[in-house]
Amino acid sequence: MPLDPQQKAVLDAFTALGNPRNETLPAAVARANAARRLLIPGPDVAKVEDRTIPGPDGGLPIRIFTPKEDGPLPILMNFHGGGWVLGSVEATDEVSRYLANGAGCIVISVEYRLAPESKFPAAADDCYVATVWASTNAASFGGDANRLAVTGGSAGGNLATVVALMARDRNGPRIVQQTLVYPAIEPDFTTKSYEENAEGYFLERETMKWYWDHYLRDSRDAADPYAVPIRAATLAGLPPALVITAEYDPLRDEGETYAAALSAAGVPTTCTRYDGVAHLFYQAPKQIDKGMEAIDETTAALRTAFGT
Numbered sequence: 110m111p112l113d114p115q116q117k118a119v120l121d122a123f124t125a126l127g128n129p130r131n132e133t134l135p136a137a138v139a140r141a142n143a144a145r146r147l148l149i150p151g152p153d154v155a156k157v158e159d160r161t162i163p164g165p166d167g168g169l170p171i172r173i174f175t176p177k178e179d180g181p182l183p184i185l186m187n188f189h190g191g192g193w194v195l196g197s198v199e200a201t202d203e204v205s206r207y208l209a210n211g212a213g214c215i216v217i218s219v220e221y222r223l224a225p226e227s228k229f230p231a232a233a234d235d236c237y238v239a240t241v242w243a244s245t246n247a248a249s250f251g252g253d254a255n256r257l258a259v260t261g262g263s264a265g266g267n268l269a270t271v272v273a274l275m276a277r278d279r280n281g282p283r284i285v286q287q288t289l290v291y292p293a294i295e296p297d298f299t300t301k302s303y304e305e306n307a308e309g310y311f312l313e314r315e316t317m318k319w320y321w322d323h324y325l326r327d328s329r330d331a332a333d334p335y336a337v338p339i340r341a342a343t344l345a346g347l348p349p350a351l352v353i354t355a356e357y358d359p360l361r362d363e364g365e366t367y368a369a370a371l372s373a374a375g376v377p378t379t380c381t382r383y384d385g386v387a388h389l390f391y392q393a394p395k396q397i398d399k400g401m402e403a404i405d406e407t408t409a410a411l412r413t414a415f416g417t
Contacts, residue, residue: 112357113385115397120311120387132319136194136225143195149395151206158250162242165234166227170220172198173250174209183214183256183415184247186240186272190263190392192293192320193224193232201265204392204404208260211408213417215252217243221268225323229336232324236268237275244282256415258286258348260407262391263312263360264320266292270338270347270367277346286414288351288407290391294363295337296321302361310357312388317359339367344374351410352380353403357387381406 112120131139156175161168175182185208189201198205198218209216221235240259247254261269266289273287297303298314307314325336334341352368354361361382368380383390383399394400 110356110384112387113397113399116357116386116390116399119393119396120309123311130313130316131195132316136323140195140223143191143200144197148199149203151203152210154206154209162239165238166222166231169235169239170198171239172202172205172218172220174205174216174218175251176209176213176215178213180251181247181253182251183212183258183411183417184243184252184254185209185212185214185216185411186236186243186257186259186269187216187218188221188236188259188261188265188268188272189218190261190265191223192317193264193324194320195223196264201262201392204394207394207404208408208411211404212411212415214256214258214411214415215250228326229324229330229333232264233268233271233275233335237272237281240272240276241281254282257282257284258288258411258414259284260288260290261292262290263388264293264324266290266364267294267338270350271335273347274334274338274341284348286351286411287348288353288410289364289367290353290403290407291355291358291360291388292352292364292367293317293320293360294339294367296325296331297363300359300362302363303359306357306359306361306387310359310387312359314359339363339370344371344376347371347374347376349377349414350379351407352378353391353406354380354382355386355388355390356382356384360388379410
């Protein structure tokens with residue numbers, strides 16, 4: 110369908126800024142530019158707490174969002190996007206608040222190590238360690254370790270399903286649901302959605318190549334399922350999944366292919382494509398109505414998985 114007018118307004122505003130494309134910059138400069146973008150505040154929650162927990166390489170910062178509901182509450186691990194190079198708990202603060210209130214759960218956002226300073230598997234290891242910590246220490250923040258889910262957008266969607274794979278393979282915490290929002294699944298830049306949306310829709314093909322090049326140490330990592338989850342020998346035994354994609358997104362096809370692979374492996378999977386919108390629409394729920402619709406779909410799926 111044609112580009113949603115609200116989505117077009119957001120894209121036009123971004124283009125008007127005239128910022129250089131990330132792949133033309135050193136990673137540190139691109140990261141600093143991203144951090145200067147105006148962040149829109151999300152709804153109030155009962156409590157927001159920053160903590161530092163033990164990580165694989167020293168202290169690992171997390172942010173805990175607690176809604177105004179009686180506990181112990183389910184737990185949702187939320188991993189931010191940014192191509193494993195950019196992003197922060199600040200960038201996903203708004204969405205974390207909507208998810209906490211909408212799903213009636215505690216949301217934990219993880220400040221994982223970024224590439225290229227810390228390449229694969231640093232981000233995946235940090236997110237898994239934080240998930241294990243949340244399960245083990247749930248009582249310390251009012252959480253229920255028996256109701257634990259994972260989510261993330263883009264690179265964060267990759268990390269969410271990778272954490273689910275790690276938990277399955279390592280006999281780790283039981284994860285009851287995964288929501289993957291336009292997940293980065295594999296470095297294949299020849300799909301139809303990459304051809305159709307290579308430029309002009311915020312996330313571009315050359316930028317995504319730059320992200321993968323910064324994240325992976327070398328070509329061998331592309332065969333590792335903890336980097337490229339569709340390379341897993343089997344997807345059986347993973348938690349039920351909600352996969353959200355966008356029509357005007359180069360990552361559309363790989364997300365939908367992964368959803369089909371999950372379903373074929375016997376994983377209960379819902380895949381919803383939001384037409385007329387592009388990458389990051391989910392992170393703009395106040396500007397783009399379909400972003401709020403997708404968040405509402407997410408929280409409804411979480412409430413079902415949590416039994417609330």
